[in-house]
Amino acid sequence: MTGYTDEPVEILADDECWRLAAGGQVARLAVAVGGEPDIYPITAATRDGAVVFRTAEGTKLLSLVINERVAVEFDGVEDGSAWSVVLKGTARRLETSAEIEAAEGLALTPQIATVKSTYVEVAPTHVSGRRFRLAGED
Numbered sequence: 001m002t003g004y005t006d007e008p009v010e011i012l013a014d015d016e017c018w019r020l021a022a023g024g025q026v027a028r029l030a031v032a033v034g035g036e037p038d039i040y041p042i043t044a045a046t047r048d049g050a051v052v053f054r055t056a057e058g059t060k061l062l063s064l065v066i067n068e069r070v071a072v073e074f075d076g077v078e079d080g081s082a083w084s085v086v087l088k089g090t091a092r093r094l095e096t097s098a099e100i101e102a103a104e105g106l107a108l109t110p111q112i113a114t115v116k117s118t119y120v121e122v123a124p125t126h127v128s129g130r131r132f133r134l135a136g137e138d
Contacts, residue, residue: 012129017085020129022046024074024085026111029053031063031070038063044072045106050123051087052094054108054116061118064091072122083131089124 012020021027027044030037040060044053051072055061064070070091075084094100103119110116 008133010131014127017127017129020083021074021085027072027074029072033063033066043108043111050121052103052121055118056116081131081133085129087124088126089122091120091122094119
């Protein structure tokens with residue numbers, strides 16, 4: 001593990017956050033509309049300092065139209081530790097044919113069998129991450 005210490009919680013550098021996020025596929029999208037928070041599972045990929053995911057018309061996409069400020073969390077467990085990376089930023093629907101074509105080249109296969117024809121990009125303004133040493137059983 002890059003930079004792992006004996007401390008129970010390690011703050012991760014931005015490059016380590018991006019490395020871990022790039023290795024993840026399932027993430028969570030956090031939104032807030034009308035003061036009410038919500039979290040949605042998404043299949044996501046990182047590209048050029050951004051997060052890209054597919055979605056269908058519905059509540060998730062409507063939430064992004066109402067409030068473009070979002071957070072995306074990737075997490076995982078590896079080598080006796082757990083990690084969490086949170087990217088906060090602005091979401092926007094990809095509109096141009098060049099943007100959509102580039103997004104189609106990413107491995108964004110939906111986890112459920114529904115049509116998800118809209119691509120969304122989150123441009124992070126803040127990246128943070130932590131690694132947690134897992135406690136063994138006594």
